[in-house]
Amino acid sequence: MRVVHYLNQFFGGLGGEEEANIAVEVREGAVGPGRLLEQVLGDGSTVVKTVICGDNHAAENLDSVMELVVEQVRESQADLFVAGPCFVAGRYGVAAGALCAAVQAELGTPVVTGMAVENPGVDLYRQELYIVDSGENVADMRAALIKMAAIARKLAANEDVGRPADMGYIPRGIMKDEIVEESAAVRLANMILAKTTGQPYETELTQTGFEPIPAPPPVPDLSEATVAIVTDGGLVPAGNPDGMPAIASTIWGAYDIAAVDDLEGADYEVYHRGYDNRHVLNDPDRLVPVDVLKELEKAGEVGKVYEQFLSMTGLANPLANSRRIGREIAESLKNAGVDAVILTST
Amino acid sequence: MKLTLAIHSVNDARTGSGTRLDGGMLTVDVDELRDAVLQDRRLQSVDVEIASPGQPCRIGVVFDILEPRAKEPGTGSDFPGLLGPMAVAGQGTTHVLRGAAVTVVDASQEPGIASKMMEMHGDAAQASPYGSLHHVVVVPRMIPGTPRHVELNALRLASVRAAVFLGSSALDLEPDSVEEYELDGPWGKAGDGLPRIAYIGQVHGHQMVVEEDERILYGSNTEGMSPLTLHPNEWLDGAVVCSYWVMRVESYFYQNHPIILELYKRHLAGEINFVGTVATVAASLEADRNRNCLLAAHQARWGLGADGVVLTKYGGGAPHVDMGETARICEALGMKTVVQVSDSSGDRRAESAMLFSYPEVDAIVYGGGGDIGWNAAPVERVIAGTAEAGQALAQMTFIPAQALCGATNQQGASKIQAMVY
Numbered sequence: 001m002r003v004v005h006y007l008n009q010f011f012g013g014l015g016g017e018e019e020a021n022i023a024v025e026v027r028e029g030a031v032g033p034g035r036l037l038e039q040v041l042g043d044g045s046t047v048v049k050t051v052i053c054g055d056n057h058a059a060e061n062l063d064s065v066m067e068l069v070v071e072q073v074r075e076s077q078a079d080l081f082v083a084g085p086c087f088v089a090g091r092y093g094v095a096a097g098a099l100c101a102a103v104q105a106e107l108g109t110p111v112v113t114g115m116a117v118e119n120p121g122v123d124l125y126r127q128e129l130y131i132v133d134s135g136e137n138v139a140d141m142r143a144a145l146i147k148m149a150a151i152a153r154k155l156a157a158n159e160d161v162g163r164p165a166d167m168g169y170i171p172r173g174i175m176k177d178e179i180v181e182e183s184a185a186v187r188l189a190n191m192i193l194a195k196t197t198g199q200p201y202e203t204e205l206t207q208t209g210f211e212p213i214p215a216p217p218p219v220p221d222l223s224e225a226t227v228a229i230v231t232d233g234g235l236v237p238a239g240n241p242d243g244m245p246a247i248a249s250t251i252w253g254a255y256d257i258a259a260v261d262d263l264e265g266a267d268y269e270v271y272h273r274g275y276d277n278r279h280v281l282n283d284p285d286r287l288v289p290v291d292v293l294k295e296l297e298k299a300g301e302v303g304k305v306y307e308q309f310l311s312m313t314g315l316a317n318p319l320a321n322s323r324r325i326g327r328e329i330a331e332s333l334k335n336a337g338v339d340a341v342i343l344t345s346t
Numbered sequence: 347m348k349l350t351l352a353i354h355s356v357n358d359a360r361t362g363s364g365t366r367l368d369g370g371m372l373t374v375d376v377d378e379l380r381d382a383v384l385q386d387r388r389l390q391s392v393d394v395e396i397a398s399p400g401q402p403c404r405i406g407v408v409f410d411i412l413e414p415r416a417k418e419p420g421t422g423s424d425f426p427g428l429l430g431p432m433a434v435a436g437q438g439t440t441h442v443l444r445g446a447a448v449t450v451v452d453a454s455q456e457p458g459i460a461s462k463m464m465e466m467h468g469d470a471a472q473a474s475p476y477g478s479l480h481h482v483v484v485v486p487r488m489i490p491g492t493p494r495h496v497e498l499n500a501l502r503l504a505s506v507r508a509a510v511f512l513g514s515s516a517l518d519l520e521p522d523s524v525e526e527y528e529l530d531g532p533w534g535k536a537g538d539g540l541p542r543i544a545y546i547g548q549v550h551g552h553q554m555v556v557e558e559d560e561r562i563l564y565g566s567n568t569e570g571m572s573p574l575t576l577h578p579n580e581w582l583d584g585a586v587v588c589s590y591w592v593m594r595v596e597s598y599f600y601q602n603h604p605i606i607l608e609l610y611k612r613h614l615a616g617e618i619n620f621v622g623t624v625a626t627v628a629a630s631l632e633a634d635r636n637r638n639c640l641l642a643a644h645q646a647r648w649g650l651g652a653d654g655v656v657l658t659k660y661g662g663g664a665p666h667v668d669m670g671e672t673a674r675i676c677e678a679l680g681m682k683t684v685v686q687v688s689d690s691s692g693d694r695r696a697e698s699a700m701l702f703s704y705p706e707v708d709a710i711v712y713g714g715g716g717d718i719g720w721n722a723a724p725v726e727r728v729i730a731g732t733a734e735a736g737q738a739l740a741q742m743t744f745i746p747a748q749a750l751c752g753a754t755n756q757q758g759a760s761k762i763q764a765m766v767y
Contacts, residue, residue: 127695164767173696175689175764177718177747179473185604185758187711188656188684189612195682195709196541196618196654204712205687205766207705208697248692274663275553276630316663318693 001045001156004073005034006083006099008092012052020091022054024065026072033141037082040142040149048076055091062095066102073103080152085114085134085144086121093121100129110155114144115170122170130161131170173208221303225339228306230329232314233280233287233346234272244271244313252312252325254332257305262291274315275346287344306338314345348528349436349579352418352521356445359396359480367515372446374482374512382511383484388492388500393485395729397449397466399478403727406463406739408751409452409501410588411476411596414443416513425584427565429506435564436527436579441516447479447598448512450505453487453731454497457738462592462751470720470745474752475759476598483729484508495557498590502561505597506587527579527610529620532650537619543612544621544652544681545578545605546642546672547757551628551661554591562589563625573626573642575649578606581623593661594688594715594748594756604758605656621650626672628665635668643675654682658756663690663701670702677706684709688756689716689764696766714764715754719746 009019011032030038030047038047049072058065073081081103083096093115100111114132115121122131130151134144147168154161164171182190187204194201219225236244242253249271257263263284270277285291288309296302310329314322333341357370365375376394383392397403416424421438423430455461464476471477486504488497530536550556550568560567563574563586576585587597606623613620626642629635646652655676659665666687673683687710691699694716722745730736747753747762754760 161767163765171696171766174767175691175694175696175699175714175716176767177689177714177716177762178765179718180761180763182761183604183608183758184686184711184713184755184760184763185608187763188605188686188758189608189618191709191711192543192654192656192682192684193541193612193617195684196543201709203708203710204763205696205699205710207700207703207708207710210703276555278555316690316692317698318691318695319698320693320695 001041001043001079001152002076003037003041003045003047003080003082004049004051004076004078005030005037005047006051006069006096007032007034008058008089009052009054012050014052020054020056023057024051024053024068026051033145036142037145037149040145041152048078053095055089055095058095059091062098065095066099069099070102070106073107073109078109079156081109081111082148082152083113085132085141085148086119087134087138088116088119088136090120093119094124097121097125097129097131101125104128110152112148112152112155114148117170126170127172130155132168133170219340222340223300224303226304226306226337227293227302227340227342228333228338229288229290229293229309229342229344231288231309231311231344233275233311233344234270234313235268235280235284235287235311236271238267238269240269240271244311246271246273246313247315248317248321249313250321252310252329254308254310256307257290257309258307260290261294263288272313272315272346287346289342306333306336347437347577347579348526349583350439351525351527352439352441352516353444353523353525354441354516354519355522356443356480359398359446359482361394361396365512365515367443367519372443372480372512372515379508379511383486383504383507385507386500386503388489388496389486389504390489391487392504395483397481397483397729399466399471399480401466401727402723402725403466403729404463404725404739404742405449405451405466405481405483405729406457406461407452407455407731407735408462408464409450410505410592411598411751412448412505412509413598413601414446414448414482414509414512415601416441416510416517418517422583424510425506425587428561428587429503429510432564434580435583435585436577440583441513441521443513443516445480446512447476447481448505448508449481449483450501450508451483451485451729451731452501453485454494457735461749463739463749464751465722465745468720468723470722470750473720473747474750475755476752482508482512485729485731495559498557499559499561502587527582529578529613531577532621534619537613540617540619542621542651542653543609543618544646544650544655545609545623546646546655546657547623547625548628548658548660548665548669549586549625550589551659551665552630552634553628553661553664554589556589560590562587568627571627573624573638573645575645576623576625578610578620578623581606586625591661594754595660596751596755599755599757599759605658608758609656621652628660628668635671639668639672639675642672643679646676647679647681652681657683657685658758659688660756666690666701670704670707673707674704683707684711686711686713686756686758688713688754691716712764713754713756713760714762715747716764718762719744
């Protein structure tokens with residue numbers, strides 16, 4: 001295999017943190033860990049080019065470094081691009097992830113990197129890349145490279161890479177069905193027995209940790225504020241003008257309520273297959289509380305009720321889609337000068 | 347409480363004159379079975395067919411699958427509160443036609459991905475726990491103009507009538523084997539020192555509206571239900587059937603509840619002390635959710651004295667949330683939990699798979715089914731409610747796991763697991 005290898009200034013032998021601003025340079029052949037990489041890859045594999053860059057320089061000039069690396073891989077007709085392993089070095093990990101992702105996306109060349117689980121590059125790139133769990137200890141360089149080489153060989157041969165635990169990479173969070181020996185009932189019994197007797201057990205799914213969302217500061221003066229209502233309960237005007245799907249909507253709608261003080265069931269429909277929506281059909285205000293908000297507006301307690309309510313169907317929605325819709329809705333309301341939002345869910 | 351199952355093996359099935367079980371051969375007299383089901387005068391007609399393992403045959407749309415069973419007269423009631431008079435299920439002797447199934451077809455439901463079908467040959471049949479059973483397929487047809495809820499009620503009654511009629515063929519026979527289910531419950535001393543394990547299972551999710559005349563738990567439609575402590579035997583012996591809205595459940599796996607049977611097995615092996623179960627429902631309203639989750643957990647703790655709890659859900663996302671919340675409360679009460687989650691990651695990403703994020707609920711058995719299926723070999727026979735449904739089924743060239751009865755079962759029977767890569 002012809003390999004292009006990326007190293008930071010430290011592993012490239014140019015110096016420690018004091019050299020972190022050093023600009024990118026390209027060397028012929030293997031440098032430092034690259035020699036070990038050649039060894040563990042075997043089969044006459046050679047590192048044809050080594051790209052070395054200071055961590056700060058890479059962080060500050062990521063686009064140009066990516067362009068250069070992609071060009072080097074292309075020119076070298078490399079079969080493989082390897083970055084790191086980066087252990088806990090955060091800037092190094094983020095750069096390695098970005099470079100691997102760029103090479104993979106633009107050239108389709110197999111890529112592999114290695115990092116400690118705590119490296120911030122992991123969260124950014126685990127879904128798209130094979131990132132070997134290198135651990136924190138630089139002394140484990142050889143072990144990390146052996147795992148990276150094993151994955152690289154499979155990628156180069158276009159073979160199924162196998163499971164994270166078997167191959168030593170950090171789970172990418174991609175789910176694939178498999179028929180197993182033991183029924184769910186047996187697995188449940190095994191797990192509860194282990195958990196209640198203090199034995200080790202392995203969950204079949206690790207919950208994704210989410211960043212806590214800090215509560216926003218209180219609205220300083222509600223009587224001056226424009227308040228909008230947003231729901232994921234799938235309420236749309238009769239006739240469903242935007243074609244809201246009843247499950248996992250990829251769209252959201254904005255529906256006029258400027259001249260409405262009270263939503264009537266006959267004027268609305270619910271496109272959502274995941275909840276008992278009889279109460280909402282009977283009185284849509286119970287999902288989108290226009291009636292009460294307009295009363296508060298008239299009483300001067302709420303400055304203004306925003307002229308539209310925003311709606312989508314949250315049911316069984318992939319998170320990536322929900323994130324995008326959330327961003328779009330937030331941006332639209334912010335641009336419209338909305339100060340506060342009431343979110344109702346079902 | 348002791349339940350004796352008199353097991354009669356069924357190795358083959360055919361239609362013929364005089365319903366009987368003889369040396370493993372189940373003969374079904376179509377006219378007799380029809381008469382038993384047509385006691386319900388809301389039905390206009392009933393078709394009966396037999397589909398055996400390996401036959402190039404496809405069945406749909408399936409309303410429910412049950413195991414043919416009948417109580418030994420004088421020892422209890424068949425499906426108490428639903429078919430027979432109210433009695434506490436799970437005691438006395440029940441005759442079981444092991445290897446057979448009653449499979450009821452809903453003639454008014456269009457086939458689709460959300461509906462259920464059964465394939466009797468090929469890879470799909472191998473992947474379903476129902477593929478190895480001899481199915482007595484019952485297709486009831488209504489008097490035209492019957493309201494849907496009445497039709498569903500008639501289908502439910504037809505299903506249990508057919509199961510009991512066929513089970514009765516074994517009443518006077520010597521069983522091939524006998525299974526005994528007996529537990530001391532939470533008071534037993536036998537299991538002292540072993541982990542005390544309870545099961546909390548949802549029997550409906552009120553995200554879907556129940557009909558007033560729907561029969562789920564002892565004949566009740568579970569509306570307004572609070573969590574209820576049940577002896578494990580009650581599940582096994584006809585206290586519970588599926589609601590009309592089903593998602594990866596069949597009544598067959600209440601009668602043969604994989605989790606309850608596995609916990610029984612571990613109990614008998616001296617690994618655990620199986621202290622009992624709590625039946626609950628997932629809520630539609632927040633007030634109901636809070637009440638049900640708290641009370642289910644507290645019954646497991648203070649009623650059953652559990653150290654550990656296995657939890658399952660019924661249906662989709664909202665019940666998933668209720669199960670997670672119940673597990674969280676269990677952990678807060680000092681009980682360890684394991685939950686079973688069905689596959690709901692539409693984009694096949696682990697980050698989309700869970701609807702709760704509680705660090706203490708850290709033991710998850712994860713089902714699959716989102717991206718697996720089987721190529722369907724052509725069939726010679728389709729058993730369906732209507733010509734249109736039959737045609738749609740006949741044209742299937744691929745059977746997704748989620749459409750195949752039993753493959754992605756939420757009662758613990760499934761062997762499909764979504765692995766995280």
